[in-house]
Amino acid sequence: MSSDPWGRVDETGTVYVRTADGEKVVGSWQAGSPDEALAYFERKYEGLVVEIGLLEKRVQTTDLSAKDAQIAIDHLREQVEAHHAVGDLDALRARLDKLVGSVDARREERKVQRAKQSDEARHSKEALVVEAEELAQSDQWRAAGERLRALVDTWKGLPRLDRKSDDELWHRFSHARSAFSKRRKAHFAQLDAQREDARKTKERLVSEAEALSGSSDWGPTAARYRDLMAEWKAAGRAQREHEDDLWNRFRGAQDVFFAARGSVFAERDAEQSENLKLKEELAEEAEKLLPITDLKAARAAFRSINERWEAIGHVPRDARPRVEGRMHAVDRALQDAEENEWRRTNPEARARAEGLTGQLQAAVDKLRAQIEQARTAGNSSKAEKLERELEGRQALLDQALKGLQEFGG
Structure with a gap:
């Protein structure tokens, strides 16, 4: 018979293991010596x-699920409980019990x-839903659309x-996206209609x-082009x-049109510039008549100058007031000069002036x-x-005498 601290073999070849509950039969060994058994x-x-x-190592260091770990523990426990090994089986049971606790x-x-992750996921999804519902009211179509896709x-x-x-939150989230898509589709449909109207206009x-x-x-044509431009701007944009x-x-x-008008105006401006030069020469010739010493000759000369003036034609608008002035x-x-000459030579006016002067002179003499x-x-007052x-x-009287002098008297 052979034995060690955890087991023995009896004379019939039966192998036993020692446990806290006493010896348990491990098996029968007939092929060799007890030590070999x-x-x-x-x-x-x-x-x-x-x-x-x-x-134990897998449980501590890997993501082995609790279910798979328990299956593995149960499998090992069955082997330990089957008593087909010699050693400290109670220690193995204790390790398996401890492993179950782990x-x-x-x-x-x-x-x-998982509860924490679920709570965090709930808050995150609720935040996504709230943001999606806010974006559903946005008119920033491109930015809001891109953001909604990112939220998905x-x-x-x-x-x-x-x-x-999850279904309730997804329903709200999906509804917000659908509402935004519906508004965007309606907006661009209206925009397309407006652009089509703009195209026709x-x-x-x-x-x-x-x-x-x-x-x-x-x-009139230039004015109409200005009106057309205003209508163009008011029409809005057509399709790209x-x-x-x-x-x-x-x-x-x-x-x-404006190139043709510009060409015509350029020719006209050149002609009017030449007209201005001629009229300035006539104005200078007219100014040499001043001061007037011979009224009849001056009037005849001015009439001749004016006839030539009228024959010349238009001058540039901005120069007209100056040269005509x-x-x-x-x-x-x-x-x-003509008015002064008329007053000086008018007998009736001279008689009236002399009569008024005489009356005033008599009144002055009387007062003196x-x-x-x-x-x-002695009446000083x-x-x-x-x-x-x-x-x-x-x-x-002084004023009347001055007027009388204009008549040469």
């Missing part, structure tokens, strides 16, 4: 030790972790919640602009594929005599009053 079943024990060690702790830890990608990367919660404006391009009615072509046609028609000044001087009498009588009256009459 013990060595064989001790190797069985070492194999269990290795497997348990590996499982797996349970890890299961609870993962449960807490973020959603897909989050863990699922319980079915009811601009087609009409282009047709009119092209019809006007050959006009030589410069003023039409807008540039319509604008090029519209602008091209205007360019044809010079001629008007000479004309006014002639008119003033009255003043002298008042002073002689009356004398002062009469002197003030004399000052007024004397001023009128």
Whole structure:
């Protein structure tokens, strides 16, 4: 018979293992010596030790699920309980029990972790839903659309919640996206309609602009082009594929008209510049008539100058007031001279002037005599009053005498 601390072989070849509950039959060994039998079943024990060690390491260092770990523990426990090995089986049971505790702790830890992840995922999805619902009201179509697509990608990367919660949040999220898409589609449909209206309006404006391009009615046509441009701006933009072509046609028609007008105006400006030079020479010739010494000769000379002036034609608008003002000044001087001559040679006016002068002179003489009498009588108050009256009459007399001198008298 052979034995070791954890097992023995009796004389019949039966192998036993010692446990806390007493000896347990391991098996029967008839092929060799008892020592060989013990060595064989001790190797069985070492194999269990290795497997348990590996499982402990997997539980500690890998993401082995609690379910798979428990299956592995149960499998090893069945082998230990089968007593087909010689060694400290109670120690193996204790290690397996401890491993069960580790797996349970890890299961609870993962449960807490999953609950935390689920809570975080819920908050994240709720935040995505709120943002999506806000974006659903946005008019920033490109930016909001891109952001909603990014939110979908973020959603897909989050863990699922319980079915009811996940479905409710997804329904809100999906509804927000659909609402935004519906609003965007309606907006662009309306925009397309507006652009089509703009295209039709601009087609009409282009047709009119092209019809006007050959006009030589410069003023009204230029004014109409300004009105067409205002209508063009008010019409809004047409579709991109039409807008540039319509604008090029519209602008091209205007360019044809304004180029023709510019050419005509350039010729006219050159002609008017030459006219201005001629009229400035006539104005200078007219100004040499001043001061007027011979009214009849001056009037005849001015009439000749004016006839040549009228025959010349238009001058540039900005120069017209200046050059015409010079001629008007000479004309006014002639008119003033004619009026003075008429007054000087008018017998009736001379008689009236002489009569008025005589009346004023008599009144002045009378006042002087009255003043002298008042002073002689010692009435200084009356004398002062009469002197003030004399000052007024004397001023009128001086003015009348000056007018009478204009008649040469």
